[in-house]
Amino acid sequence: MAYVQLGGICNVVKGEIGITKAIPGDYPMVTTAEFRKSHNKFQLDTEAVLIPLVSATGHGHASIKRVHYQEGKFAFGSILAACVPKDENYSAKFLYIYFNLMKDYVLVPLMKGSANVSLTLGNLKKAKVPNISLQTQLDIVELYSKIRIEQDKATDVLAKQETDINYLRQAILQEAVQGKLTADWRANNPYTEDASQLLKRIQEEKAQLIKDKKIKKEKALPPITKDEIPYELPEGWVWCRLGNTLLYSDSGKSPNCVKRPVINQEWGVLTTTAVQQNRFVENANKVLPVNYEINPKQIVEIGDILITRAGPINRTGISCKVDKLNFNLILSDKTIRLKYIKDSLFPDFVVLTLNSESIRNLLLDKMIGMASSQVNISQTNIKGICFPFPPLEEQKAIVEKVNALMGLCDVLEQEVQQSQAHSEQLMQSVLREVFEGEKTI
Template sequence: MKYVRLKEILRESKIVSDSPNPDKRITVKLNTGGVEKRVLKEEAEGATKYFIRHKGQFIYGKQNLFKGAFGIVPDELDGFESTSDIPSFDVDDSCYADWIVRYLQCNKLYKKLEGLAKGSSSKRIHPEQLYNIEIPLPNKDVQKTKLNDIKNVEVIVKESLLNINSQEKYITLLRQSILQQAIEGKLCEQNPDDEPANIFFKKIQEEKEKLISERKIKKHKESNPINEVEKPFELPRGWVWCRLEDIIFQLPQNGYSPNRVDYITNTKVLTLTATTRGILDINQYKYVDDNISKASHLWVKQGDILIQRSNSIDYVGIACLCEVDLQGYIYPDLMMKLQCLPSINLKFILLCLRSPYIRNYFRNKASGTSNSMKKITQGIVANTVIPLPPFAEQQRIVEKTERLMALCDKLEQEVKKVKSYSSQLMEAVLQEAFGSEKRSIQGTIIEYVSKPQLQQKQMQFTAAARGNVKESTWNNLVARALEIVCEDN
């Protein structure tokens, strides 16, 4: 196949704009996201020279070409402008502009161009470096055929990804529905032989009074009565409403965030990301060198529930349970900690805290002018109204919820597989178009591994995206989920 350097088919466009318009600026998105209009910004008049760009031109960002900032000027941005840092090029009649774009996408070639960048503080890939790249150049009929093949597969991938995204949203809704039904008593059948929750709750209070009399915990003022407005749904027979402060040792306590050190110590403070997913990740920490008493409440212990007291509106109030025996970890100031009484099922309380009802309660109560940083207080958490079932039913609810969530995990894994097939398919069709070659770009070796099984890849992907997951695996797992929900009901 014939190869040419880009300098043979590209010519930089340098038409200066006589009357620059801040509302007609072009930006090139990263990760091959394409070319779009830049958001209107204030500019110092006459401070920068702008150049007029025209539809169909190849365009890229000098600083971010190796991050996928390149594309073609679309029709609707004809006559728009950019600085010399985002140059555009007229393409020779022997080549389609999209041919160049697809070549740079193949095997993510653009990522391998970082070595071409020049400069000390801010590195750039200038047209002179770009021009040295060699590109295969068949006749335009061949280019057109191959580009059409790529576009046809791209349509399949996009359609399937829309379906996948819908499935992901469905799984999220399914998880929320499971949690909400769990705390409303709709997952398990009530057993009349269970000890009623009002008797169970009375025993909890007696247990608490005993611990107070033994001076193991401090007495705090009695919780406020729960009025009807605070009850968001009707409870099954045998359940009661209570406040979170009624079933915990002490009121929630904030953590502590000492300055981190760059050497290993015996004390680690968890970072906020350690609990953002609702599962404790003990690998997210920083070392600190503070003298913290062994009796301090700051140490994270097995059975502690950690709640994010400050985060964005979507994450504030996220809770997780420490299920392992930890040594040497404290929790940060942006979290608070709960310790439930021994007779409480911790996983049921965690399930309540993760439910849509309580997540919405935290969001609505959170303060702060910006959605990126909201806060909830200890009082808000302590006053949380909890639906409390009989102790035996708590365990049944937890077990059924865990089984349903495990099936949701399987559904998510199937969706991830399909997403993986989509990227494999696009890569296969690109490599099929450009063949198997090793080309040198100023000392950088770019290797393309041929994957001739394009048709097989396409069949695998379409089967997974439209058949196995949706019609077989998906339906089977959802049917099993429904069976679990209906068990004993």
């Protein structure tokens, strides 16, 4: 296929306004983002393809995330260039389709720079465009429109499937904390110790540790009233305060409060971004200098239950697996740790319960702050929430059941994501064949 240079068929115009300096107005303002802003003045009144002049990722890496098509009166940012066909021999919509699908092969190689990678107007004008008839261009535009309609239908179906999977995940957690997932397990294990007896043993052991001065005595939590109970529990379960199942809770300190040096070890501070629902992000922690003063009481241990007391609403808790890290961790001052008696509480059960909708709502009701940005919750409020407490062996059975079902959800989600990727790849493949002259339309 023969090609021409973009500068030969288009006027290439640089944007006049800095994106952050746009004044909201009546005209669409094209930026590098997916959606338009607005501006009180327009720069062009025509059809054009808008191409970013700066790398989408930076840091010495050349990339273009998206190309835009715009018509009518519009403004555009100074980090974009508008390509306007010089005559009717080229369609702006065709050029948009071509550059959007072929940007990694046609535009990105023209970007230069070691740190701040950019695309100059001179280099952009050298971009190769297929030298094909206007009718062929219009045929490609029509084909693209038909494929896009079908792809949009498929995308809607796949998006609904993803939503359904998310609903399914939450339904699984809710069934778990109501004891519905393990009804058969209870029928097959009728002689399991009642949760009330387990709770009594926890309180007795806790009292002994207080007596031995190994832990501090905490203020007694109030009994649960009938109005606080959100739903009925199976026989053998009990409603209790979360704090009644624990030894104690603690939180990290600000850096100037840590003491006692630990020599020749790498340490990190557990950040709020490291704690996510049902998982622990190993690389989202702040690394501290070697020989930094560390308080041993603040060291995060394998199996700790962690809750962010400040941060986005959806961060409720996680069982921490620190053995995956290449450095040790201490608690931050925005993280609460729940300590429990081993063989009396299964930490993964606590995590999935705190992430279930009904119990999470109890937790969120205790949070204060702006829901859209930052919220805060105290240790007292966390320990005071109503908690559905099953026998220890059933806690383990619930976690096993939930993990198996969540694994199936993971498979379904992966299939949906692969279908989405395949749909996009198929469209690009068909149109690339058209551009390369390998397909007749």
